[in-house]
Amino acid sequence: MEKIDDFMNHLPVHVIFGEGKIEQLAEIMEADGLKKAFLVIDKGLEEIIPEIKSAVSKLNVVKYEKEPGEPTISNVEQIAEELKKSNADVVIAIGGGSVIDSAKAARLSITQNQKLSEFIKSDKEYVKPEISLITVPTTAGTGSEVSGGAVITDTTTNVKVGLANPLIRAQYAIVDPVLTYGLPKSITAYTGIDAVAQAIAAVMAKVRTPIGNAVALEAIRLSKESLAAVVKNGKDKNARSNMACASLMAGLAMNISDCTAEHSLGQAIGGMYHLPHGLTVGLVLAETMERERKHIPELMERIADALGEAEDGSKDGSRAVRAIKRIIAEIDIPVLRDVGVKEEDIKTLADRTMEDFFITQSPVPWTRDEVLTAFESAYQLTDRGMKVNV
Incomplete structure (x- = not known):
């Protein structure tokens, strides 16, 4: 204990x-x-x-x-x-x-x-x-x-x-x-995945607290129940209400705790390519979680539970990454190649990521090579694999 x-x-x-x-x-x-x-x-x-x-x-x-x-x-x-x-x-x-x-x-x-x-x-x-x-x-x-x-x-x-x-x-x-109620599908998706990312980061961050975890995990649960639904049907008032509450709670959780590497990688992309903030975070969320699960598997298991992902006995946090990949696919988040990110810019993106504050809040310090690996893994994707048209 x-x-x-x-x-x-x-x-x-x-x-x-x-x-x-x-x-x-x-x-x-x-x-x-x-x-x-x-x-x-x-x-x-x-x-x-x-x-x-x-x-x-x-x-x-x-x-x-x-x-x-x-x-x-x-x-x-x-x-x-x-x-x-x-x-x-x-x-x-x-x-x-x-x-x-x-x-x-x-x-x-x-x-x-x-x-x-x-x-x-x-x-x-x-x-x-x-x-x-x-x-x-x-x-x-x-x-x-x-x-x-x-x-x-x-x-x-x-x-x-x-x-x-x-x-x-x-x-x-x-x-x-x-x-x-009238938000377009793309903005609903991009802002929604940002809320999910903030809540997940609040649980992972080295400055996490029990209060922050409680707020964040409920935000994650609400998002899991409503994000894909509201992207599919923007007139779903219950889903809109749930996402508004999830976003609010994710913002609170982020301030009780903090964001982590996913925001540093995302902000590097956004600064260079002038892309919407939520989109840039969604582009690299799964890849940063894949790295973090190796250091905090027990916390990732709690995130997986909040995401409603079925138990598989692994206990290594991979369930959480799998659940996020499915949500990202369901809401049609593009891949790096789709938004114009160039392979030759990845080293510069890594340098800018390492200079960003949020990466310092990750549970275990990142190396530049790890950042490069995350960017390269995201860049290798040509589509989301589990893509589900909504």
């Missing part, structure tokens, strides 16, 4: 979950004495999701519509300039993880009284923000609505920069499954 290591957890985010909860935006502002909102929102979202338009219409708000794409330093600095001019006392972020991360980073920039590019190069002494933050996700994946982190792309180097501190967190997270 292992001794439980010392740990501390503090996640002061007020979570409001349920269908139609976006209508509480105005009363949240009123209850907290907030008068003027600066809204960062995916461009065109209000016009296609009437529930958002209805809730926003009740607010005193200055809007910034973000163009599609991963958040960049230059875009965040532009948002920060508009936020400063707005004199708003609350930032509201409505959209996917890119919008929420952009809003977090812009508020951080204003709080620190520095351009983001300057803050990244500084000693990063975080100051408590005076402006409140309310996050409203419209995807079920990143968990950014409750996390104390943001990932921003530096387009001058094509490297993704991670920011992490409890002071980045939102004060309120409104998680309304209704806002995810």
